Amino acid sequence: MARPREFDEDTVLEAATQRFWTNGYEATSMRDLADRTGMTTPSLYNAFGDKRAIYRLVLDRYVRRALESCSAIFGDDDPPLRALERYFDALIEETRADALQKGCFVVNTALEVAPHDADFRDLVTNVFGRIEKYMRDCIVRGQSDGTIRTKLPAADLARLFLGATLGIRVLARTSAERELLTGVVRPLFALLRTK
């Protein structure tokens, strides 16, 4: 029907993701994206739209995968406490291996873009809400089956666990020591064990 694309969409979007993720929105130029993806800027515009649309596209793609990862952890039939352990273990391991200090793409967006862009603020709020809900449901299950002994409201515990997650994501951008991150998490699990 027409001239075929010469690029692999997934490869290009992944390269664009990495660039936006590490450098942020403002510090990434369309020419940066062109260089990293091997495309020209007109091809980028033709294929995906303008800079903001590309950012939204790759962020949505990132969110989809991140939430799938969350779903895999919390949707598994592991005991609730085990799921939470796996969640924070993965978070800390991801941070430890994060040589470029990318942190979390959503958290980075929350700070740089969300305050002056309602669309992205809604996206970020939605993602944070989903994580909070994963936590809450997990904690409720644990309180029901007795493996989580604290009687504190699951809603507040979920809020704290979300807050701790975001805090760790901030520290991840500053090359924090692993001991600091594990120290944030240890009292959380002590809290779940208390009566």
Next chain:
Amino acid sequence: MARPREFDEDTVLEAATQRFWTNGYEATSMRDLADRTGMTTPSLYNAFGDKRAIYRLVLDRYVRRALESCSAIFGDDDPPLRALERYFDALIEETRADALQKGCFVVNTALEVAPHDADFRDLVTNVFGRIEKYMRDCIVRGQSDGTIRTKLPAADLARLFLGATLGIRVLARTSAERELLTGVVRPLFALLRTK
């Protein structure tokens, strides 16, 4: 000796602070700063140096005041638990009143600038370390006098409290509801009360 300055340094630095704080480093231009401060760009360069130097100057100024505020809270002779309450009450109240969703200038810097600028990363790490130390010393005092009953290591509790602080600062950039912020904090104090 020479022509006197026509601007008030403190007023100018405060205006520059507000601009960098709300918009970030990359999204703020020297012309933005000139407009907001009422100066011309050559006058800014002559008085304070280049863009990065101005950012550093106003960030240092912000940090000085923020740490003074911390010192006032934790250096007071209030009981340790009361100091921690005052700290988080002030944090939540500041966030509630933060119509422009500025969040914390240091946290914003941690995410936007620190990953690719060692000087600012060191500054951020230092500030986080000081806050952590305020928390730790306060918790140790509370554990000594028996007002904080938990036997969990003060070092880890301080790390969690720092992490929660940073998490709240992230949420502050996304116009989060007050109930979410108070929910993050409530289990922290429940944790301090547990034996």
Next chain:
DNA sequence: TTCTTTTTATATCGATCGTCACAAAACGCG
């Protein structure tokens, strides 16, 4: 006054920004 020093405002530098016209190139379809 004249000289020195610093701040001021005008005007602009080259570089880079996001974006796009344009036409050649590469396909399926008739």
Next chain:
DNA sequence: CGCGTTTTGTGACGATCGATATAAAAAGAA
């Protein structure tokens, strides 16, 4: 084979970026 459609690369648009050269203006010192 053209024909229509989409992608491609070249080149460049006006706007804005960080930073300055330049000189007039404003003070104290001589």
